[in-house]
Each structure stands twice: as structure tokens, then as C-alpha cells.
Amino acid sequence: MDAGLEKVVAAETVLSDVQGAEGRLIIRGKDVDTLAREFTFEQAASHLWAGFFDATPELRTALGEARVKAFERMKQDFARLAPLPEVDALRAALSLAPDRHDVAAAIDLVATMAVATGAIAQMKAGRTPVAPDASTLHGTDLLRMIRGEAPSTEEARALDAYLVTISDHGLNASTFVARCVASTRAGLGSAVIAGLSALKGPLHGGAPGPVLDMLDGIGAADRAEGWIRNALDRGERLMGFGHRVYRTRDPRADVLKSVVNSLPTSSGRLALAQAIEGRILQKLAAEKPDRKLDTNVEYYTAILLEALGIPRGLFTCLFGCGRVTGWIAHVREQLGTGRLVRPASTYVGPMPADSVAA
Structure with missing residues (x-):
């Protein structure tokens, strides 16, 4: 299974x-x-x-x-x-x-x-x-x-x-x-x-907002290392990093980073995000060397949508x-397949008494 x-x-x-x-x-x-x-x-x-x-x-x-x-x-x-x-x-x-x-x-x-x-x-x-x-x-x-x-x-x-x-x-x-x-x-x-x-x-689709919450919580690049260390010690997930499928950088992150760069309203937030991104990647590589945790699409999605004036909600x-x-x-x-999706499952619950006795 x-x-x-x-x-x-x-x-x-x-x-x-x-x-x-x-x-x-x-x-x-x-x-x-x-x-x-x-x-x-x-x-x-x-x-x-x-x-x-x-x-x-x-x-x-x-x-x-x-x-x-x-x-x-x-x-x-x-x-x-x-x-x-x-x-x-x-x-x-x-x-x-x-x-x-x-x-x-x-x-x-x-x-x-x-x-x-x-x-x-x-x-x-x-x-x-x-x-x-x-x-x-x-x-x-x-x-x-x-x-x-x-x-x-x-x-x-x-x-x-x-x-x-x-x-x-x-x-x-x-x-x-x-x-x-x-x-x-x-x-x-x-x-x-x-x-x-x-x-x-x-x-799944609810992660970009918490990326901004994380950046707000860190506030400034020189506070990033302590904030990240405390978050990892508490077992918290660093939003915008890691992906179920990608074992390297999410290619969509670079596409959106480039798009954000084209918006003059994003310059201050983008600079902070890039500085924090570098510190987070360094910390994740040191703390979790056996896991491939890199920037995913949600990180620069958050910066882009904020720069466009879209409310987080x-x-x-x-x-x-x-x-x-x-x-x-x-x-x-x-x-076009003409086939009903119907996967099988393995039953692990209790059996009727007569089945157990048999």
C-alpha cells in the first residue's frame, strides 16, 4: 500500500x-x-x-x-x-x-x-x-x-x-x-x-498567505536566523519551502521571481524575501541534510500577489x-477513458465473531 x-x-x-x-x-x-x-x-x-x-x-x-x-x-x-x-x-x-x-x-x-x-x-x-x-x-x-x-x-x-x-x-x-x-x-x-x-x-492551495505571515513575523533580514531557528525548534513548517514532488527548486518559483522583478512596487518586499530565502535555504541544508527542501511556487506567488494589491484572503x-x-x-x-475511478483498499478492521472462531 x-x-x-x-x-x-x-x-x-x-x-x-x-x-x-x-x-x-x-x-x-x-x-x-x-x-x-x-x-x-x-x-x-x-x-x-x-x-x-x-x-x-x-x-x-x-x-x-x-x-x-x-x-x-x-x-x-x-x-x-x-x-x-x-x-x-x-x-x-x-x-x-x-x-x-x-x-x-x-x-x-x-x-x-x-x-x-x-x-x-x-x-x-x-x-x-x-x-x-x-x-x-x-x-x-x-x-x-x-x-x-x-x-x-x-x-x-x-x-x-x-x-x-x-x-x-x-x-x-x-x-x-x-x-x-x-x-x-x-x-x-x-x-x-x-x-x-x-x-x-x-x-495545497492555501499556502501563499502564510508565506507573508512568515515574512511579517521575521520583519528584517538580520532577524531571520533567530526566527528560523526558533521555528524549527518548535517543529513548525517554513512556508514556501519543500514540495511533495520536486527534489530541487520548483521551476515555477523562478518564473514568478522573474515576474515580480518586473513590478516596481515589489522592490522592498522582494529584497527582504530574497535575503530571507537565502538564510532559510542555508538553515534547511544544515538542519535537514537528508531532505531536499528548496523554494516552491508559493514563496514568490505570495510576493507577486501582494505586489499586485490582492488581499491575502x-x-x-x-x-x-x-x-x-x-x-x-x-x-x-x-x-475519454470511459473508466470509473475506483481504487481498491485493504480492510484492517475487526472481523465478525464467527469468522474469528473459524
Whole structure:
């Protein structure tokens, strides 16, 4: 038995290859840094979805129109969503979307994720949700709806790069859950909601916020060594370091570090983060020489999203806005197998008395 399923091959996929030993991520034949540098969100979604639908429309126009429709559909429900925690509000919003298998439903789900995330951000700040602008790129409009003002070109490109970077990552927990739901022939909406529910957990998509809490706790580079030593003595996990698959540096961390460098608003926080990162890596190498603990995607995700003015409570929702395209691609791939996911288990409980006596 393999309790974490690391050695269990549960799917063949054309979508992504996570090479843990080499620290490399390939998404449909392209290295993640190439994809993040050269593709918009819409182009990356088309890249992931290629061949999984009979036809995929030009996504900039289709997503723009879908965002407008999603906003109109959700208007009457904003007041009911407002009191809920951010991810719970997003799940509730997704439950209002169509639960079909066609490309229109896929586009609607991506649009709903963005519109709901923007509305949640505004409502948590005590403001009225901002209507989408169908004419803009998806990532640009998402950031505008969250902040209530148009982002700069550099900011919009930075968010796009983030959404593309996290679009797919092998058979992670949320993707596996989405594929399990898909195998029952439930609709795309059911699978996406299941994926988001898995993403909510702090061991999966909930880690970027605590990275900032850690940096706030350290405060200054010259305090890092003592803070790190005390944290390790207490048995605490250092957020943003270590990964279940990678045995070297998470390649997405370097992509996002480069993106953060392009934002002038990140300079002070970035300098502190880099100084603390170096001290943490030195300490981990000395304290845990038998474990390969390096920087993961959450570390620079936190710095990037903070620099873009995204509230910490919205970080998991933002992750979902990027990963939803990958979930949808995996759902469509799983449907093609025609097989219900049904692993076996080993019973270790008590036996009936007559069985024991026999």
C-alpha cells in the first residue's frame, strides 16, 4: 500500500509532465517558463484544451462575453455571497453555473471564477462589485474587477504570467479529485467545484498567505536566523519551502521571481524575501541534510500577489482562477477513458465473531 499514492500511476496524460528530480515542468510540450513568457491566459487555455472539444472559439471574445453573462446571472446573489469566507463564496457562485460537458460550459466556468473572485474582493472591502469589461484580456479584467481600477500594462502581464504558470501541474490533489468526479460522468461544474474544494486545504492551495505571515513575523533580514531557528525548534513548517514532488527548486518559483522583478512596487518586499530565502535555504541544508527542501511556487506567488494589491484572503481564489483551465482539460481527458475511478483498499478492521472462531 502507498498511502500518499506517489508510486501509483492513475492516468496517462498529454497535459503536463512534472519532473521532480530535474526541477522541470512541461505543459503540453512547452517548458513552463516559455509558456509564461510567450502566452496570454487565453492562448494557454486554448493550448491546454486543444483536441478536447469539437471546436474551441476564439477565447478572448468568448470569455469577455461569458464574463458579462456571468455577472448578470450572479447579480441577485451577491448579497448572499458577501458574508461567506472567500473560497466558500466562490464555490457557491460556481454552483450557479451550468453543469454540462460542452465548451460553452467550460468557458462559462472560467468566466464565473473571475467574475466571482472580483465581486468577492469588492464586497469584502465594503464596495459594490465591478462589472466586467468584455473588450479586455481575461487577466486584465480579473485584476480590474478585484481592485476597482484598470491595472498598468506591467501589472496585467504579471497576473497573466501567474495564471499561466499555475494552469496545470500533473496529478495534484485538486486535479485528481476533479478527474475522479469526471469519471462518474458528473458535469464540468461538479468537477471544478470538487477541485476548488481540494485546493482550499492549507497543504495545497492555501499556502501563499502564510508565506507573508512568515515574512511579517521575521520583519528584517538580520532577524531571520533567530526566527528560523526558533521555528524549527518548535517543529513548525517554513512556508514556501519543500514540495511533495520536486527534489530541487520548483521551476515555477523562478518564473514568478522573474515576474515580480518586473513590478516596481515589489522592490522592498522582494529584497527582504530574497535575503530571507537565502538564510532559510542555508538553515534547511544544515538542519535537514537528508531532505531536499528548496523554494516552491508559493514563496514568490505570495510576493507577486501582494505586489499586485490582492488581499491575502483571495489568494486561493486566484489560484483557482488559473488552475481551472487545467482542471477542465483533465476532466475532458478523463472522460475519454470511459473508466470509473475506483481504487481498491485493504480492510484492517475487526472481523465478525464467527469468522474469528473459524
